[in-house]
Amino acid sequence: MRIMFKFLKSYRASASVALVFMLVELFVELWQPLIIAKIIDEGIMNSDIPFIFKWGAVMLGISLFAFFGGIINSFFAAHVSQSFAFDIRNSLYEKIQSFTYANFTRFPTSSLITRMTNDVTQLQNTVFMGLRIMMRAPLLILGSTIMAFTVNAKLALILTAVIPFLTLFLAWIMKKGGSLFQSVQVKLDGVNSVMRENLTGIRLIKAFLRRNYEGKRFSRANLTLKDETVYALRVMETVNPFLLFFMNICVLVILWLGSELVPTNGAEIGEVVAIVNYAARITSAFSPLSFIIAAFSRARASAGRMAEVFETANEMEDAEGSIHSNREICGDVEFMGVYFEYPDTDRPILQDLSFRVKAGETIAILGATGSGKSTLFQLIPRLYGTTDGNILIDGHDIRSYKQESLRKQIGFVPQEALLFTGTVKENIAWGKQDASLEEIIKAAKAAQIHQTIMKLPKQYEAVLGQKGVNLSGGQKQRLSIARALVRNPKILMLDDSTSALDLKTEAILLKSLKEYKCTTLVITQKISTAAEADSILLLEDGRLLTEGSHDSLLKNSQLYRQIFESQFGEEELEHAQRSV
Numbered sequence: 001m002r003i004m005f006k007f008l009k010s011y012r013a014s015a016s017v018a019l020v021f022m023l024v025e026l027f028v029e030l031w032q033p034l035i036i037a038k039i040i041d042e043g044i045m046n047s048d049i050p051f052i053f054k055w056g057a058v059m060l061g062i063s064l065f066a067f068f069g070g071i072i073n074s075f076f077a078a079h080v081s082q083s084f085a086f087d088i089r090n091s092l093y094e095k096i097q098s099f100t101y102a103n104f105t106r107f108p109t110s111s112l113i114t115r116m117t118n119d120v121t122q123l124q125n126t127v128f129m130g131l132r133i134m135m136r137a138p139l140l141i142l143g144s145t146i147m148a149f150t151v152n153a154k155l156a157l158i159l160t161a162v163i164p165f166l167t168l169f170l171a172w173i174m175k176k177g178g179s180l181f182q183s184v185q186v187k188l189d190g191v192n193s194v195m196r197e198n199l200t201g202i203r204l205i206k207a208f209l210r211r212n213y214e215g216k217r218f219s220r221a222n223l224t225l226k227d228e229t230v231y232a233l234r235v236m237e238t239v240n241p242f243l244l245f246f247m248n249i250c251v252l253v254i255l256w257l258g259s260e261l262v263p264t265n266g267a268e269i270g271e272v273v274a275i276v277n278y279a280a281r282i283t284s285a286f287s288p289l290s291f292i293i294a295a296f297s298r299a300r301a302s303a304g305r306m307a308e309v310f311e312t313a314n315e316m317e318d319a320e321g322s323i324h325s326n327r328e329i330c331g332d333v334e335f336m337g338v339y340f341e342y343p344d345t346d347r348p349i350l351q352d353l354s355f356r357v358k359a360g361e362t363i364a365i366l367g368a369t370g371s372g373k374s375t376l377f378q379l380i381p382r383l384y385g386t387t388d389g390n391i392l393i394d395g396h397d398i399r400s401y402k403q404e405s406l407r408k409q410i411g412f413v414p415q416e417a418l419l420f421t422g423t424v425k426e427n428i429a430w431g432k433q434d435a436s437l438e439e440i441i442k443a444a445k446a447a448q449i450h451q452t453i454m455k456l457p458k459q460y461e462a463v464l465g466q467k468g469v470n471l472s473g474g475q476k477q478r479l480s481i482a483r484a485l486v487r488n489p490k491i492l493m494l495d496d497s498t499s500a501l502d503l504k505t506e507a508i509l510l511k512s513l514k515e516y517k518c519t520t521l522v523i524t525q526k527i528s529t530a531a532e533a534d535s536i537l538l539l540e541d542g543r544l545l546t547e548g549s550h551d552s553l554l555k556n557s558q559l560y561r562q563i564f565e566s567q568f569g570e571e572e573l574e575h576a577q578r579s580v
């Protein structure tokens with residue numbers, strides 16, 4: 001719960017105003033039974049009508065006071081709780097933005113969304129309730145007990161016997177509720193996760209006729225959430241009847257003792273009524289406590305889940321004394337004995353990988369699926385850190401660069417072209433926010449997508465649907481390449497990004513990339529693409545099998561020849577070998 005206090009600090013003044021007005025309401029509530037007792041004992045018993053009117057008017061006056069106190073309290077409680085939630089959401093967002101890829105492995109996206117929405121709402125509700133009624137309940141119990149003692153200590157003793165017992169019971173139930181609601185939130189993550197996968201994969205689900213299967217998967221997750229929530233709420237719901245039962249017994253005992261004391265002048269009738277009234281107020285304070293405790297237990301669980309996010313260490317922080325952020329790189333990339341393991345795997349994905357690409361050169365990376373090609377790419381912009389070995393850019397270890405400066409100068413086109421809802425222009429300019437229209441068109445032309453864009457109804461202003469649904473695979477790929485080129489990268493990384501292009505378009509595209517004079521790393525399965533590169537790396541199981549130009553590999557690498565033959569046939573291979 002420390003996290004709540006940390007974020008509430010900035011709203012100390014408003015929270016104090018809310019609490020003061022809550023105390024005003026409470027004060028009035030505590031005085032009312034005393035005034036009623038006075039009206040009975042001195043007004044009704046003596047048939048003193050002016051006295052009854054006078055104290056009746058006092059009661060009305062202070063009730064009005066309490067009414068306005070309640071309104072002001074609500075106003076400030078709403079302001080504090082909403083602002084508090086706003087700040088937490090912003091901070092969570094900032095923290096998640098700073099997450100490394102490794103951090104994302106620990107927190108599934110659906111869980112992060114639940115934490116940023118539902119968990120924050122739980123805390124927000126608790127803060128509101130806290131300022132409105134949560135403090136009021138224990139204070140009302142304490143105040144009522146004290147007032148009861150001032151009225152008649154003998155009768156009030158009964159209350160002191162019951163209250164500590166009930167308080168202990170509530171503390172126990174709150175602890176239990178915390179773990180139950182923690183589990184509810186995890187199940188909610190589960191529902192969100194299935195829902196998210198279903199929404200993103202809706203086309204595939206329809207194409208594969210998996211609606212029933214996915215429907216069942218969702219129902220299962222939903223049912224577990226329902227069962228878990230019902231169980232948690234059932235446990236919490238036992239609180240109210242339990243409290244009411246004990247408080248009602250308490251009232252019966254007060255009435256019985258009152259009937260013994262009144263005839264012997266040990267108590268006045270008004271006093272008995274006042275004590276019963278205080279007991280009723282204590283009951284009414286205990287009663288919403290079950291609800292408050294459920295909310296508080298839920299908030300405790302949510303605060304814990306939020307703390308997990310805030311306390312997640314980012315091992316990729318910039319090192320002290322990193323090179324100045326504006327330093328321009330030339331683009332010379334060198335891997336020196338690099339080893340890499342994912343945080344959740346215990347086997348090396350890359351092993352003893354060493355190679356160099358000189359600034360402005362193009363290198364192609366070929367290898368079977370799962371051989372570690374995409375992983376290798378993720379190490380260059382420091383999306384992951386190496387397990388061992390070094391990566392140098394322009395002769396300096398990449399850890400000595402500020403990540404922002406490094407990533408600004410790298411253009412990355414992922415395997416799956418990811419576009420956003422917005423215009424074509426906005427999607428390309430996503431790579432460089434202040435890109436001029438000329439720069440955008442230049443990048444689109446180099447990526448061989450300009451002609452296609454010009455045929456769209458609104459050309460560069462044409463709106464793309466979610467993830468670019470209204471474009472073909474090859475068009476999406478070329479748009480992603482334009483997005484990477486617009487930032488004028490010093491290092492360009494294409495992860496199988498031309499796979500959907502025909503050979504002719506691909507050849508023109510690769511040629512036009514040369515205008516950008518950047519170091520280019522291309523992951524590809526196609527020999528035609530690899531042959532354009534200055535050098536080719538052949539990867540197998542995360543190790544570098546061999547490296548060389550197209551011609552030298554044709555001459556020296558059995559595997560390369562096999563790949564060539566599988567793509568062009570035996571005849572072409574013989575022809576190519578003869579011309580080497």
Ligand SMILES: Nc1ncnc2c1ncn2[C@@H]1O[C@H](COP(=O)(O)OP(=O)(O)OP(=O)(O)O)[C@@H](O)[C@H]1O
Pocket residue numbers: 342344345349367368369370371372373374375376415
């Ligand atoms: N985030 C991850 N966490 C754990 N293991 C991963 C992760 N990403 C990839 N791997 C594993 O690392 C290995 C290499 O994956 P990688 O994506 O780098 O291969 P690849 O050569 O690019 O394959 P492809 O050609 O199919 O894209 C695979 O065995 C894969 O299961």
